[in-house]
Amino acid sequence: DPIRDFMVQRNMEVLEEYDPASNPFATKIFINGTWVGVHQDPKHLVSLVQDLRRxxxxxxxxxxxxxxxxxxxKIFSDAGRVMRPLFAVEQEDKPETGAVKGTLVLNKEHIRRLEADQNLNPADEDYFGWDSLQQGGVIEYLDAEEEETAMICMSPEDLDEYREAKKRPKQSEEDHHQEKLERLNDDATDLNARVKPKVNTDINMYTHCEIHPSMLLGICA
Structure with missing residues (x-):
């Protein structure tokens, strides 16, 4: 199994050699439902494998x-899992690219390439398209079980509001929310406007963002 071999090369202790008494707090590694070993540094391992997938x-x-x-x-590569696409969110600052923690991996260059696709055919060498977004880590596919461990923001606008709210002091954030409520009460002409809840600054970090809120209504939701 290539995945199992990769884990062993990354210091996974195989199940046959594992002694629970000597290391009771090790993280169990499962591949397609089978317990194959344990690992001492799961945070680094998970981050590494996520980066390889992106x-x-x-x-x-x-x-x-x-x-x-x-x-x-748990790692699943078996067939039959229903998955849906989401925007990926940067989990750390990247000075080499200028990416900021908490922003979408999607950037202006990606948008420019997608706009240029309108004048190209999918067979053209310079065609960017959906596959390039996925291969560049801009889009990630999550199944129902992985969604349970992800923090998903409803829209890119909400993600920007959350990031700004994290920068403000606690009291200042409450005042800001009150001002927004007052503005909504003063201008309630759009009956179809979305009612937004108060930004929850207790959330540590979003991991993904909906491409559009309506995608929650799909078969994968």
Missing amino acids: KSIISHEVSLVRDIRDREF
Whole structure:
């Protein structure tokens, strides 16, 4: 199994050699439901495998589920899992690219390339398209189980509001929310306007963002 071999090369202790008495707090590694070993540094391992998936070194259809409470890391590559696309969110600052933690991986260059596609055919060498977004880590496919461990923001606008709210002091954020409510009460002409809840600054970090809120109504939701 290539995935199992990869884990062994990344210091996974195989199940046959595992002694629970000497290391009771190790994280269990499961591949397609089978317990194959344990690992001492799950945070680094999960981050590494997620990065490989975003770079398309491993298939985008592989699901990665880390359950911190139960100390388990599950990898699924079997058939039959319904998946749906989401925007990926930067989890750390990247000075080399100028990417800021908490923003979408999607940037202006991606938008420019997509706009240029309107004058190209899918067979053209310079065609960017959906596949390039997925291969560049802009889009990630999540199944129902991985969604349970993800923090998904409803829209890119909400993500921007959350990031700004995190920068403000607690009291200032409450005042800002009150001002927004007053503006909504003063201008309630759009009956179809979305009612937004108060920004929850207690959330540590969003991991993904909906491409559009209506996608919640799909078969995968």
